[in-house]
Amino acid sequence: ITARICLNGIVNQDVQIAEEKPRAIFRTSESNPANHTEQHDCQHYSIPLEEVKVIFPHGLPRRFKEQIETFKEACLMVRKPAVELFGYLKSTNFAQPAIRYVLYGESGTGKTMTLCHAVHYCAKQGWLVLHIPDAHLLVKNCKQLLQSSYKTERIDQPLQASAWLKNFRTSNEHLLREIKTQQKYTWNKWDSTEEGRPLVEMVEQGITRMKTATDVVGAVLKELKRQCSLGSFKLLVAVDGVNAFWGKTTLRKRDKTLVSPEELALVHNLRKMVMNDWSGGAIVTTICQTGSVFKPRLAYLPHELLGDEGFSALEPFVPIQVPKYSEKEFESCYQYYLDRKWLQHEKARTPDGRAELLFLSGANPAQLERLAAML
Amino acid sequence: MAAAVRRVLWLSGVSGAARARPGAQTLRLICTSTAVQNRSHIPGPPVYTQDFIKEQTEEFNLGKRHLANMMGEDPETFTQEDIDDPKELFPSKSVCQWGEDGRPFHFLFYTGSQSYYSLLHEIYAKLLRIQKYEDEMRAQGSFPGTGNELKLIGSRWLIKEELEEMLLDKLSDQDYSLCIRLLERLVASPCSGIEEEYMAKFRRGYVVQVQRFMNEPLQYDEQGVAFSTGEGKRKTARATVIVYDNGSGKITVNGVHYIHYFPILQDREQLMFPAQFLDRLGKLDMVCTVSGGGRSSQAGAIRLAIARALTSFSTKNEVECMRQAGLLTSDPRLKERKKPGQEGARRKFTWKKR
Numbered sequence: 171i172t173a174r175i176c177l178n179g180i181v182n183q184d185v186q187i188a189e190e191k192p193r194a195i196f197r198t199s200e201s202n203p204a205n206h207t208e209q210h211d212c213q214h215y216s217i218p219l220e221e222v223k224v225i226f227p228h229g230l231p232r233r234f235k236e237q238i239e240t241f242k243e244a245c246l247m248v249r250k251p252a253v254e255l256f257g258y259l260k261s262t263n264f265a266q267p268a269i270r271y272v273l274y275g276e277s278g279t280g281k282t283m284t285l286c287h288a289v290h291y292c293a294k295q296g297w298l299v300l301h302i303p304d305a306h307l308l309v310k311n312c313k314q315l316l317q318s319s320y321k322t323e324r325i326d327q328p329l330q331a332s333a334w335l336k337n338f339r340t341s342n343e344h345l346l347r348e349i350k351t352q353q354k355y356t357w358n359k360w361d362s363t364e365e366g367r368p369l370v371e372m373v374e375q376g377i378t379r380m381k382t383a384t385d386v387v388g389a390v391l392k393e394l395k396r397q398c399s400l401g402s403f404k405l406l407v408a409v410d411g412v413n414a415f416w417g418k419t420t421l422r423k424r425d426k427t428l429v430s431p432e433e434l435a436l437v438h439n440l441r442k443m444v445m446n447d448w449s450g451g452a453i454v455t456t457i458c459q460t461g462s463v464f465k466p467r468l469a470y471l472p473h474e475l476l477g478d479e480g481f482s483a484l485e486p487f488v489p490i491q492v493p494k495y496s497e498k499e500f501e502s503c504y505q506y507y508l509d510r511k512w513l514q515h516e517k518a519r520t521p522d523g524r525a526e527l528l529f530l531s532g533a534n535p536a537q538l539e540r541l542a543a544m545l
Numbered sequence: 546m547a548a549a550v551r552r553v554l555w556l557s558g559v560s561g562a563a564r565a566r567p568g569a570q571t572l573r574l575i576c577t578s579t580a581v582q583n584r585s586h587i588p589g590p591p592v593y594t595q596d597f598i599k600e601q602t603e604e605f606n607l608g609k610r611h612l613a614n615m616m617g618e619d620p621e622t623f624t625q626e627d628i629d630d631p632k633e634l635f636p637s638k639s640v641c642q643w644g645e646d647g648r649p650f651h652f653l654f655y656t657g658s659q660s661y662y663s664l665l666h667e668i669y670a671k672l673l674r675i676q677k678y679e680d681e682m683r684a685q686g687s688f689p690g691t692g693n694e695l696k697l698i699g700s701r702w703l704i705k706e707e708l709e710e711m712l713l714d715k716l717s718d719q720d721y722s723l724c725i726r727l728l729e730r731l732v733a734s735p736c737s738g739i740e741e742e743y744m745a746k747f748r749r750g751y752v753v754q755v756q757r758f759m760n761e762p763l764q765y766d767e768q769g770v771a772f773s774t775g776e777g778k779r780k781t782a783r784a785t786v787i788v789y790d791n792g793s794g795k796i797t798v799n800g801v802h803y804i805h806y807f808p809i810l811q812d813r814e815q816l817m818f819p820a821q822f823l824d825r826l827g828k829l830d831m832v833c834t835v836s837g838g839g840r841s842s843q844a845g846a847i848r849l850a851i852a853r854a855l856t857s858f859s860t861k862n863e864v865e866c867m868r869q870a871g872l873l874t875s876d877p878r879l880k881e882r883k884k885p886g887q888e889g890a891r892r893k894f895t896w897k898k899r
Contacts, residue, residue: 276805468805525826529794529817532804541810 196502196509198248203291206248206256212502214245217290225293227337228303229410231282233539241510247502249280251492252287258488259291259452264401267446270484272412273456275492276470278536281456282410284492288454292406297451298345300394300407300443302334305414306461308436312421315429319358320385324435325423331383331436335376335390345403346370352396355389357382369393388439395443398450405451407443412455413462415441416480420463444484455484495533503535507542515545660712661720668727671740679736700748702728707749763857773857777849779876782838784846788854792830794820798847799834812844819852819872823859849875 198213200206206215222230222244230238238244255271262269273281293299308330318324339346346369355372356362361379363372369390376386398405415437421429431437444453457475459465465475472489473481495503504524507513517523531538613623642659643649653659653666682688703711705721716724728747731737737744763771771790778784796803796816807813820826831851835843852872856864867873881890888894 467808468801522821522824522826526817526821529821529826530810530813532802532813534804537804 196505197245202294203252203256203287204260204294206253206291208250208253210248211250211253212247212496212498214247214502214506217244217246219244221290223340225290225299225341226286227340228334229282229286229289229301229408233536234283237539241512245506246283246287246290247280247499247506248287249284249492249499251490252284255284255288255454255490256291259288262452264404264450267449268405268407268451268453270444270446270453270455270487272472272484272487272489273454273492274470274472274475274489276494276534277458277460277467278534279492279494280535281458281492283535285408285410285454285456289406289408292404292408293341295404296345297404297406298342298349298394298398300338300391300405301341302409302440303337304458304461305409305411305437305440306458306463308434309414309417309419309421309431310461310463315421315423316381316384318384318435319381320388320435323433324438325421325429325433326381326384326435328380328383331387332377332380335373335383335387338390339370339373339377343370346373349393349397349403351393353393357385384435387436391439391443395448399448401450403450407451407453407455409440409444409453409455411458411461412444412484413457413465413475413477413480415444416477416483417462418464441483455487495535495538500528500533500538503538512542513545518545658712658714658716658720661714661716661724664712665724665727668724668731671743672727672731672734675731675734675736675740678739679734682736697732697748700750703747703749771858773854775850775852775854775856777846777851777853777875779845779849780838780842780879782835782842782846784833784835784843784850786831786833786847786850786854788851788858789830789832790828790858792828794827794829796831797833807840807844809840812840815844815848816851818848819855819867822867822870822872823855823863825855825858829855845876848872 196212196214198210198215200210201215201217203215217225219238219242222238234244251273255273258269258271273284275281289299289301308327312327312330314327314329316326316328318326349369350366351363351369351372352365354362354365357375357379358381361375361382363375372386372390376383376390394405397403415431417431419429419431419434421434423429432441444455446453457470457472459467459469459475462475469475472484472487476484504513504527508519513519515523518527527538527541531541609623610620613620642651642654649655651659651663653662656662702725705716705718708721708724709716728744731740732744763773765771766789772787775786775788776784777786798806803813803816807816817826820829833847833850835847837843838846849872852867856867856873859867864873883890886894
C-alpha cells in the first residue's frame with residue numbers, strides 16, 4: 171500500500187547504523203550457550219541439527235520447527251532475558267533449595283524460545299533436563315482419561331504420559347542409565363521394578379505399558395527429586411505454561427462433572443516437582459496465555475495468569491520479563507530474514523518496507539515472523 | 546354548404562320551370578345527397594369573435610414588449626427576426642453538402658462521416674510531416690530530444706462527446722479509440738513539438754477542484770510539542786485522534802496499544818496508511834478514542850480521523866494528494882434497510898415454483 175507523492179520533493183532517509191557494518195553482524199559463531207554474554211546480544215547462533223533432535227524432541231514451538239525445516243538450520247537469537255537467566259543459573263548454589271524463575275511477557279514475545287535456550291544451555295552443561303513442552307496440553311483436549319489404580323480419586327492420562335516419557339528418554343538417555351532406583355515399585359500384578367535398576371528400565375516400562383505410564387511418571391519424578399538433593403547430578407525442571415497447573419481444565423469425567431487440576435495425577439506430581447523443597451537444580455517456567463483456558467486474551471502478568479492459588483504456590487520466584495523486540499533486535503531479525511532470502515518482496519529491502527514491517531508487527535516477534543512468512 | 550345547396554336548387558328551379566321533366570329529375574338527385582348535409586359532429590373551421598381576436602392581439606403585443614425588455618432590445622422595433630437565432634434555424638450540419646450539379650463538395654462525402662475521416666487524414670499527414678522532419682534532423686546529425694511529454698501533464702484527450710461535437714458526426718467507440726490511438730502515436734514521436742498547436746486542439750486541461758482546504762492551525766501543548774486533532778466516522782463508528790509531532794510511531798487506542806486492540810493485520814494496515822502516504826511512519830505519536838461500529842469500521846474511522854489531523858501538518862500539495870488518494874473522503878456507505886417481503890436488503894426469499 172506504499173504510495174509515493176509525485177509532488178513531494180522531501181526524501182526521508184533513515185540512517186541505519188547496522189547497514190553500514192557487514193551483514194554478518196546478526197550472527198555469531200559461538201554455539202555453546204554457556205559462553206553467551208551481553209557481547210553476543212541480538213545475535214543469532216545456530217544449533218547443529220543432530221543436537222536439536224536429541225535435546226529438543228519436544229519443546230520447540232511449531233512455527234520454529236517449520237522454520238528449521240525450511241532454512242535447514244536452527245538459529246536462535248541471544249536476548250537479554252536469556253543472558254540474565256544464565257547469569258543466575260551460573261551462580262546457583264546447589265546446596266540451597268531450587269530457585270524458581272518465571273518468564274512472563276505479552277503473547278508472542280519469545281518466552282518459549284528463551285526457555286528452549288535455557289534448556290540447551292543446561293543440556294550442554296550436562297544437567298538432566300525435565301522439559302514439559304506445554305502444560306496446557308495436559309489440561310485440555312485429552313481423549314483418554316483412566317481412573318488411577320494407585321489412588322482412586324486421581325485420573326490418569328496414559329497417552330500424554332507415555333508420549334512425554336518417550337521424549338524424556340530421548341533427551342536424557344545417558345543420564346538415566348546411571349541413575350538407579352532406590353525403592354521397589356510394583357505397577358500391577360505382573361510388572362514391578364526392583365531396587366537398584368537404572369531408571370531407563372522404568373521409563374521403558376512406562377512406554378510399553380501405557381496404562382501404568384502416569385504412575386511411572388510419578389515414580390520417576392519422585393526418584394529424581396530425592397536423588398538430586400544428594401548431588402550426583404543437576405536437574406533442570408523446565409515447564410512451559412505453568413499457569414495450567416492452577417486454574418481450570420476443560421476435561422470432564424464420565425458423569426459430566428468438571429475435573430479440577432489436582433485430580434489429574436500428572437498435574438499433581440508436577441506441582442510437587444515445581445515446589446522448592448528440593449535442592450541441586452533450578453526450575454525455569456513460563457506463563458503463557460496462548461494455550462490457557464478461560465483467561466483473558468490480553469493478560470500476561472504473573473498474578474493475572476496464575477491466579478491467587480498459583481501465585482501463592484509459586485511464591486517466592488524470580489520474575490524475568492521477556493519484552494518485545496528492541497530496535498537492535500528487530501534489525502537483527504530483519505537482517506537474518508533478508509540473509510535467508512525469506513523476504514522475497516522487492517520493497518522489503520527498502521527502508522520504507524522496513525518501517526512498514528516494524529509498524530505492522532509492532533516489534534512483536536511472532537507477528538513479525540507471520541508477516542515475513544507472507545512476503 | 547347548405548346555402549350553396551339551396552342555391553343549386555334555386556338555379557335548377559329557374560331552369561326547371563322552362564324545361565321538361567329531365568330537369569326535375571336532376572333536382573331530386575342533388576336533393577337526396579344527405580351525406581353532405583348532416584355534418585354537425587365534425588367541427589367546422591374555428592370561429593372567433595372579433596373581441597376575442599382583439600384581446601389576443603393585445604396580449605401578444607404586451608408579451609412581445611416583455612420579451613424585448615428581457616432580451617434587452619428596444620420594444621418599439623422588435624420583430625420576429627430578433628428572436629430567431631440563425632444558428633438554431635440553420636444548424637451547420639444541415640448546410641447543403643453538394644452543389645447544384647448534385648456533386649458533393651467534400652471528397653469523403655460518400656464515407657458517411659466525412660469530417661471524421663478527413664480528420665484522420667489530417668493527423669496522418671501531420672505524422673508524415675513529423676517523420677520527415679525527424680529524418681532531416683538525423684541527416685544533419687542532431688538527435689531530437691524528448692521535451693514533449695511535459696505538456697501532456699495536466700491535460701487530457703477529448704472525450705467521445707467532445708469529439709462528436711467538434712466533428713458534428715456520430716462516432717462509435719471504435720472510431721473514437723482509433724482516433725485517440727493515432728493522436729497518441731503522433732505524440733510519441735520525438736519531434737512532435739512542431740505540431741504543438743495542432744495537438745492542443747485535442748487536449749483539454751483538468752479543472753483543478755478547489756476544495757475547502759481544511760486548514761486548522763497546529764496547537765502546541767505544554768512541552769512545546771505540536772499536535773492536532775481530527776475526527777472521523779465510518780458506518781456507526783466515531784473516532785477522535787490527537788496526533789503529536791516528534792513521536793516514535795506509538796499509537797494508543799482507547800488506552801490500549803494498537804497491537805492489542807487490533808490483532809488483525811488488515812486493521813493495522815488501515816491505521817498505517819495515512820502516515821505512510823506522507824512518509825511520516827515512525828515520526829508521529831497518536832492517541833485515539835473510538836466507539837461504536839465493529840472492528841473494521843472502527844479502523845476506517847480512525848484512519849479518516851488521522852488523515853484529517855495530518856492536514857494541519859502537511860502542505861497544500863500534500864493535502865491535495867491525500868484527497869485524490871481518497872484518504873480525506875468519508876465513506877458514505879451505510880447498512881441498507883431491510884425491505885418487507887424480502888429476507889434482507891437485497892436477498893429475496895427462496896423462490897418456490899409451486
